[in-house]
Amino acid sequence: MSPDKILRNQLVKLLKEGMAHMTFEEMVVHFPMDKINKKFPNGTYSPWGLLEHLRITQWDILDFIRNSNYKEIEWPKDYWPPQDKKATEKDWRKTIESFEKDSKALQEIVQNPKTDLYGKIPQGEGQTILREILLVADHNAYHIGEFAIMRQVNDTWGKNHT
Numbered sequence: 001m002s003p004d005k006i007l008r009n010q011l012v013k014l015l016k017e018g019m020a021h022m023t024f025e026e027m028v029v030h031f032p033m034d035k036i037n038k039k040f041p042n043g044t045y046s047p048w049g050l051l052e053h054l055r056i057t058q059w060d061i062l063d064f065i066r067n068s069n070y071k072e073i074e075w076p077k078d079y080w081p082p083q084d085k086k087a088t089e090k091d092w093r094k095t096i097e098s099f100e101k102d103s104k105a106l107q108e109i110v111q112n113p114k115t116d117l118y119g120k121i122p123q124g125e126g127q128t129i130l131r132e133i134l135l136v137a138d139h140n141a142y143h144i145g146e147f148a149i150m151r152q153v154n155d156t157w158g159k160n161h162t
Helices: 003-016 024-028 047-066 089-111 129-153
Strands: none
Touching: 003 089, 003 129, 024 089, 024 129, 047 089, 047 129, 089 129
16 A cells, blocks of 8 residues: 555544544433533533534645635634523534534545645635544644533543543
8 A cells, every 4th residue: 555545544543543542423322402502610612612612623634625705703702602602402402513524524625636745725824624634623623622521520421431
């Protein structure tokens, strides 16, 4: 297998499988709907707020990679939902579906042999697709771990969680 193919496979695994941490799917499985808006002790956001932050950030990076007319959003305001927003079950499901859809789009970009992982993104300031993929994976890993701890603290794993 060529070094390029090995790199692409590893990047997809990093986005999809987590490798050193749980996956996105494992993070949200069987989450109790009556707890999606419960902030953790001394925290400023809810489980849904954290999920929505993951979705927005990943979407923004995907948009940056593929949109030649990309418009930068404001940090941190535009990367988080309003702190007082109460999500519904529909909001929760939509956030998860959108996150998964955008993750698949990033994986497809990486898997496409025509994608120059090292080429500079024209609408950027020197960033490469490789850098942006690593940024998404790093950001997601950080917050997936945070979400797992939030579940422990808020006792939302359920009895069968190991």
